[in-house]
Amino acid sequence: MMIDNRTLYIYSFIIFLIGIYGAITNRNLIKILVSLSIIETALNIFLVSTGYINGSNPPILHSGMKLISPNSINISDPLPHALVLTAIVIGVGTTAIGIGLTIKLYNHYKTLNVNRMGDKDEL
Amino acid sequence: MNYNLPVLLIAIPILFSFLSLILGSFNKILSKIILISVIIFNIISGICIYNSVLKNGNILTVIGNYLPPFGINLISTYTSISFLILLYIVFLVASLIFVSKNDDRADKISSVLLLYLASSTGILLTGDIFNLFVFIEIFSISNIILISIKDKKLSIKGSLKYLIITSIGASLYLFGIGFLYGILGTLNLSEISLNFDNISYFSKVFIFLFFLGSIMAELEVFPFNFWISDSYAGSKNYVNILLSGLSSIVALYIFIRLFLTVFGYPTFISFSYSLPFNVKTLFLTIFGLSVIVNELAALSSKNVKRILGFSSASSLSLILLSLSTGLKNGVMAAMLIAISVIISKPLLFLSSHQIMKGKGEKNLNSFIDGFRRNPLFSILFIIGVFTLVGFPLTPSFWGKFLLFISATEKISYTTLILVIVVFSITIELFYYFRLMHKLFIKDENIKVEKTKNNFVYIFSGILLASIIIFFSVKPYFTQNIVEKTTEDIFDKSGYIKSCLKSGEIDDR
């Protein structure tokens, strides 16, 4: 099946915007963190699809495979894969910290709703 | 020439942050010793690099033995290395204060501080756009942790706000990187800046605005500035110093690299952008609005730390405003204001903390009778205020003066810049003088006890104040530094040449 990169980009944009909408409108901290994870997933899809070449092999050599420059090179771009690996790990780190802070806040306020976390003497 | 000292500025703190955790499990003192000695190592090697940059020009450091467009590289320019030394001094002050306190999590926090040092060094030195992203992430995660260590409601809330803002900012940044890589096929900053002009109309706008949005989220600029109030008021003293001093240096440097070197095109007197809309108007609107909003927020706050936090955000916006005029005078003004803000803000936080010591609430009234309680730090506070506001002969005065001059060069923005600067100075004067007035109010009913100052506080306060005085009484020295920095910022082709060996850009 032919999928061009533009379709993939548009899918990733839609997922990204779903995440943004969730992060703006939700009042529950866990849901906000979930929205941030959705945004990260969209980013990973986008980054991978910048290196996607239709009908190409994965960038892993296996037995009998040759890479001969300049013409017989039929693999997708390995660099975005490496970037995505980094981005995933960074996303995991941020989510872990976010969950820790949320647990802490829940212990203080006994609620996850952002609107009910205000104090009177703020200024 | 492959000069490897800059990479050690990043590698040594990382190495010792692991070691600090291992050794700190036996004795907490060891990790504190490691922290201080690593900073001293970094200061000394920073000065060595500064000297060789003065002698040889920009220094390229190759990582992994692969030359620039293929591998990751570090570039030490005059700007980055002089910012770095300033950053290390502020960091030394903050970590001395950290060391003087007892904390049973000292090994972990000193490990976080070392990574903070490594990441801010990495941001200032790296020549690769994705590497910059990685370091920004480390930087913001360590900021989040440092804000949250006070374990109060306010600090946890502040750090969670910061986390949400920065992760949205980071995602915008990554989208920009994806687009740049998809179009240009490279991640090297020099090569991107060489080829940015060739990108098509809408892609350019897209990349520019996404990067702008992400950087604004990190920069404490107006629509994203609501995390400041909680995170400054709810965090510890040394974290305040780091947030106000280090974060502004780092944010400023990211702005200079991305929006002046990569996206901008320098000519003899000003930067220009090859974008379809007027970038300078956009910048002036955003940063001008940010100055005004932050000043008003500072005016309306009662908590002293909150006032100082909003004031530091507004002065950062003022620096960015004068940078984004793109004129040579404007950039020089930005550097002069930056020097005074970066040194005086930590001094203000330090001295206000000492003046309010022993008072339960940290609001305006805890400043009453401060001069009789703590004369030394009251004087230091006044020095800090004068430097920040722009008392004659301080660098900030010359900076604001130059900004007025640069405003006269550019006819269409003159009134706007003048109005914003005068407005900010007036409001700043108002709320700082209110604080200073409170220092001298005598309350006859209460017997005044002199506050005992810790030696570390006295040392760091006097260190910062003497740096300010040094910059003020040696105007030619300051002028020399600032002119060299400005020259370096405008030398885009030099930056590219030091990385890719060649690459002429057309002067327009």
Place this chain on the structure above:
Amino acid sequence: MRESDFNVGKFFAFLFVLILFLFMLSPLFEEGDGAKIDKNLSDIKNRVSYFHSLKSVKEIERILSDNNDFSKYREITDSAKTVIFGESKDLENGTANLVTSIVLDYRGFDTLGELIVLFISILGLTIILSTLSFAKFEEPSFLQITGVKFVTPFMILVGIYIFLHGHLSPGGGFPAGAIIATATLFSLIGCKFNYRVSNLKFIESNAGFFVILLATLGLYFTGSFFGNYLPTGIVGKLYSSSLILIIYSLVGLKVGAELSVGIKTLYNGEKDDDR
């Protein structure tokens, strides 16, 4: 307090998102001159990763050094260079998995940063949650205990296999660490295996320390941080690209220990740690 299904805030958020979507679509559908993001990418010849895939960066560097202009590397595409699985030997790096060669060799510094992000976030988790204690989970059932005892050793074995073959097949240190951490999670909730956080911290910081030490040794042997100084061997063999093998094993251990610490901390705080 129930919020109504339709309110003004949600409507404006939707409008904002819609406008953002149209704005994001504009670079994909524009027509005009200038470089655009590829609608249909056909090959990777004008990207840096072309030279990474062919493991020929050193050769290109030699060609470019002659005319001293590194910005024109795209014009050199005709250098005859072949990488054959199981035959080519002593290349720049001997990984059969090209992604690994980028992750740990060409862009190793990024991976270092990535390791630190994970390290600092788990450290931060232990700092943030150090004063909390959590409610205990309920006792595991017989079925859980038996299942976990059967499955956990295999999971650890698979994890070790994956990080040892990181340079040959998909995977590597990070997924392997995740699998090992899942095994420890199973043993924690399945049979109350109460490992000590301080021991894992020790493994974690030591592994991180040695990764940086190995990278710094490159300064001594090759004159550059993260330089490759061990023999690279034949592409496709297990003992090829020794440095990547060692670093990925350390990364696997580190990530496994790190995520286990994170899980333990989220499970019952640092209170149970008898330090």
